Amino acid sequence: MSSIEFRQVQVRLGRRQVVNDFSMTVSSGSWLGIIGPNGAGKSSLLKAAAGVVAHSGQVLVDGAPLDLRHRSRRAALVSYVPQDPILPDDMTGSEYVMLGRTMHVGYFGMPSRNDRAMVDGVIERLGLTSFARRRLGSLSGGERQRLVIARALATEAPILLLDEPTSALDIGHQQQALELVARLRDEHGLTVVSAMHDLTLAGMYSDRLVLLHEGSMVAHGTVVEVLSAETLAEFYGVRVTVHQESDGTVVVVPRRDRL
């Protein structure tokens, strides 16, 4: 169980400031959804936390800055799933999940029996045994996404960063993937930060939401607070209706302007 805190995080890509003074604390075991229009800086923010892009400000895990940690220790604290993960066609499922153990293996070392047992365990728990020896190129989008999540889980990192985890999936597999993450969060006490495209799904799974617009945080709070028709109209430039179902689920429905 670990919390993650962003302290005035800024990311520049070339001359453009893509993340502007982002500060936020995500408490241990909770799920923060990051929403915002394309180009709002969601991916850059996650990449900064994963140490993939240079940034100023600090990202802290349990109060200690990640930048001061050795890269393998950092990777063992924060696992990162990019929007379009690269899955080499001729790699097998278990070889791929084994990559999640990279930071636990010494520089010149090889995976130990322990690492193998860990990978086998993750594969079994996620019901992926039949994919372990198959080539990634022969798998469907939903199967691939589950393997990517398995790899993230194999790192044993307490914090999971997901960049658009469902963007390549159909509605059934979107739900399946997010349910898997939700279940794993409960079982392992993971802290999840995810950038999400689909506002309704973001609202269904996140505890809190952050709305980014042109690199700056323009709204944050509970799902009901952030997903309001006025806010979405202002920053997405769309007309939507926001319904609240009887079970509390917030549904965002796009509307079509008719003259």
Next chain:
Amino acid sequence: MSDQQLHPTASAGRPRWWIAGSIVVLIAVAAAGAMIGPAGPVWWRVPLAVLERVPFLGADGLGISSGVTDREWSIVWDIRMPRVVLAGIVGAMLSLGGASYQGVFRNPLVDPYLLGAAAGGGLGATLVITTVGRSGLDWPIDPVPLVAFVFALGTVAVTYAVGASFGGLRTSGTLVLAGVAMVSLMTAIQTFVLQRNSDVVREVYNWILGRLSTATWADVLLVSPYVLVSAGVLLLHRRHLDVLRVGDDEATALGVPVARVRLVVVVAATLGTAAVVAVSGLIGFVGLVVPHMVRLMAGSSYRVVIPLAVTIGASFLILADIPGRTLSSPAEVPIGVVTAFIGAPFFIVLLRTRQVSR
């Protein structure tokens, strides 16, 4: 039919068996290389002659008498064996370098000459041959390999510096483009120099086509240290090459120092490649295709590909050298021609059988 039968995986085979098997093949091919040749003793006498010369055991202990004369033995020991050993070293290094480059640039069409090792070495050799001539002066050592080595390393160093200063080392794309530019530049200079010295075109051309015919034990000793260091470093980085397959960003997030790994692997592969280019000229095809042969046979994990590239690359070049020196004896077919001649059809067959079995 079970799921796994529907989707066979090559890497499901045991890597250890592949490596052990490839070592057996290498020994067999090397033995054949020592036994076959246009001159010298009858082939079956060669192993006897080797046994005979084992101290305390052969001639004295077991009383083996091979009937091979000293002159014939000299052909085997001084001409064939260094040639076989050098072919093995060169083949191993080129395919190892190719596999490493392909891994570090995540590009299957890359060979160890990508960043200019061959073009630089070629220019260096051309400059020496055109200015001082190959044997014009009584140098203590042959200047051609030395200058070729220096030029090969220098060219790659410039490529790396240019690529790094423009693109940074987080991405490999700029580096590859810098390589393309440097290769064209070196080749252009070489062509210019050659045009002004058309009398030595043939000699330079021979160098470019690659040759093992002049191999001596001195050549073997000359390249061995570089190749050993290079191979050792690359073998130690084979796990990192597997992680790099998921891309620079993800590898970074998994805790791999991407820029450093890329630099170390490129330096090691270049050092070895430059050394073998210096003694054997430009032998094409091996560095590009042998790694793919290995992948088609034993799977794509670098933990298997890297060691197998060494053994199969060595076997491949030793094998390719045999027809080169026997077919049109006493003239020699350039080794680079033979590698493509044997390798291309074999590769096509392999590609086809793998497609069918998938």
